[in-house]
Amino acid sequence: MDQPLKSPGQNALEDAFHRLFELTRTAPPPTLAERLDRLARLRAAVSDNESRFEQAISADFGHRSTVETTIAETMLVLGEIKHAANSLAKWMAPKRVATSLQFFPAKNRLMPQPLGVVGIIAPWNYPLQLTLAPAVAALAAGNRVMIKPSELVPRFSALLQEVIASKFSADEMIVTGIEDDVSKAFASLPFDHLIFTGSTRVGRLVAEAAGRNLTPVTLELGGKSxxxxxxxxxxxxxxxxxxxxxxxxxxxxxxxxxxxxxxxxxxxxxxxxxxxxxxxxxxxxxxxxxxxxxxxxxxxxxxxxxxxxxxxxxxxxxxxxxxxxxxxxxxxxxxxxxxxxxxxxxxxxxxxxxxxxxxxxxxxxxxxxxxxxxxxxxxxxxxxxxxxxxxxxxxxxxxxxxxxxxxxxxxxxxxxxQPMGGVGASGTGAYHGAWGFDTLSKLKPVFYRSKFNRLADLYPPYGGKIARLEKLLRFMS
The missing domain is CATH 3.40.309.10 (Aldehyde Dehydrogenase; Chain A, domain 2)
Structure with a gap:
């Protein structure tokens, strides 16, 4: 059966995604210095264009209080960036995990690794903060990022696309267009993680589209608080x-x-x-x-x-x-x-x-x-x-x-x-600070065996040694 023809916008979207996807599988994960540089460039993108963002958002709304944009958007994003930059070395370090006594001498570690390509579907109500705060977590965790802004704030979306393109290469982070064909196709891409902020109704559709690729999702929805x-x-x-x-x-x-x-x-x-x-x-x-x-x-x-x-x-x-x-x-x-x-x-x-x-x-x-x-x-x-x-x-x-x-x-x-996230119909998953870093990382468990332990006693042929070891394991359990 013939596949439906894709629009130029859909083809460009898929090409951009696959370029990022391929890089996450072939290039080494970004170092601490590279991640800090990306966070610094994101901070400059916000700080250098603060008044432009305020004007664009206000024009999209008809009127938006500049004070509200400053305190509820700009300052929160800058605070997220500063917190991530100050904490990043600690977050990236392998985490010590206890080892059960029967496996001594040995050690366990959790090794944070980038997931790959993170998609962000942003809302219109706080377009700067609810777009870039998830991006902070994604960049800190070492991911490459694709952002789909809201079609209800076209001036802001065009400005964000311009500003991000001026600070980041297309191999690091890109902002897509807001055309209908792009919006409908975005959630269907096989991201390594997808973050959506918006209504419960649309959240269900996003989760359904992501589920076809087994893409894990973080949904920040709403409801009646x-x-x-x-x-x-x-x-x-x-x-x-x-x-x-x-x-x-x-x-x-x-x-x-x-x-x-x-x-x-x-x-x-x-x-x-x-x-x-x-x-x-x-x-x-x-x-x-x-x-x-x-x-x-x-x-x-x-x-x-x-x-x-x-x-x-x-x-x-x-x-x-x-x-x-x-x-x-x-x-x-x-x-x-x-x-x-x-x-x-x-x-x-x-x-x-x-x-x-x-x-x-x-x-x-x-x-x-x-x-x-x-x-x-x-x-x-x-x-x-x-x-x-x-x-x-x-x-x-x-x-x-x-x-x-x-x-x-x-x-x-x-x-x-503290984490930010919903529960049930108001959302799933969480981000903010270390919670965002962990959500957008694979915390890979690694067991380091010591040459001095007796795990070889578990190997066949079984005999008296396995009975003695089983007795020891039952005593420790």
Whole structure:
């Protein structure tokens, strides 16, 4: 049966991949000095073009706060590079592993080796950070890298392609185009590891395509990350911190607090303080440069639909204005929105919001938040607010999530010494710091036999010696 014709873009993509693949099988693994040089060039690529990246991202969004780009993207990437460079010699060194007594004298080591070619499928919401942070781990581990940026941020994607090409040879790291044929073919390449950040729906398709090649995948997905306000919490403090976590990047954050679970008696107070905090931080003027636009008209319309559905089902909507207000809509800025009295049948409680909408659900009994969370897919993040250590530990023990921040939002993501990753429908695998290096390395176990041990006693012909050795092994087991 004839194979379908491939487009020029697909042919170029496959040619680039096979060139990298061949090099990983024929060239020696990069030395410490070579890896440090690649990290230094990546740092220069970011530092030398910081303002250009800010402008490109802002143009793609319609408006993106430059401060948010700096703190949530540029500084995190530079921090990842510095941490990797400072730690790389330690990470690359063979790791000592204990040896069972019956094999003495001998030794075990874990030898980190590059996997080969790592593919990165990047999202649009934090295009710089969520593209280059995985690349830091891949380069540190000695891999060659192919990056497929998001088609929703075309200016940024073109700039990244230009900048990476100016700092790296096509034998080290390349950025592909964002055309449809390239996007569809990318996940089907036989990478040695594939990293995807994006929606759960697309993540399933990526995993399916990668599975045909037995390509291992790291999936950082999303879902509905809850914020639990305990009875012991300071309501004003929790409201302020949840408001910030929700409105960073206008809610277009995979670990944003998706909804809040609040004691029923405190719902109205909490909603009022959230609204006051939102207005204090971002005001009521759509021209506020600190407030980011929604990335596309389609996403804006989806958010309008979620609010309309909630209102039709009896929720109380708190906004500074209508999302249809021309002053806001013309700039694609969605007014910060609080949905009081959200219920499970509302669409806003059934899909990831990815926007500046905060549904609030009240609870009566202490165990209700855990029960509600455990009825649904495991979230990428969970936030707990309160002063009762026993109540906190009960939630931590009885829920499973990708990560947790206690008495704040988002900040577990920025920890270099902690892994970042989901669980179940919110993702699989992890990276950041040493976790990223290990994920994108083959930690090869090596056993070094000593000439003095008695392993030859296991060889046939069997006789009395094997009985004595078996007795010894049973004693040591």
């Amino acid at each position: 809850p914020a639990i306000v305990d009875r012991s919490a300071d309501i004003a403090e929790a409201a302020e911190r949840i408001a910030y976590g929700k409105l960073l990047n206008a809610g277009q954050t995979c670990i944003a607090p998706d909804y809040a679970l609040v004691p029923e008696a405190s719902v109205q107070e909490f909603a009022g303080k959230v609204q006051a905090s939102m207005q204090r931080m971002f005001g009521t003027d759509p021209d506020n440069k600190d407030y980011t636009s929604i990335v596309s008209d389609r996403h804006y319309a989806r958010l309008e639909g979620l609010v309309a559905d909630a209102a039709a089902r009896g929720a109380r909507i708190m906004q500074v204005t209508s999302p249809g207000d021309p002053a806001w809509k013309s700039k694609r800025k969605f007014p910060p929105t609080i949905v009081v009295g959200a219920t499970p049948e509302m669409a806003i409680m059934q899909e990831e919001i990815f926007g500046p909408l905060l549904p609030i659900m009240g609870y009566r009994e202490a165990g209700e938040p855990v029960a509600y969370i455990n009825k649904h897919d495991r979230p990428l993040a969970l936030y707990w607010f309160g002063k009762d250590d026993a109540a906190r530990d009960e939630v931590l023990d009885r829920t499973v999530s990708g990560g947790v921040t206690v008495n704040d939002c988002l900040f577990h993501f920025a920890q270099m010494y």
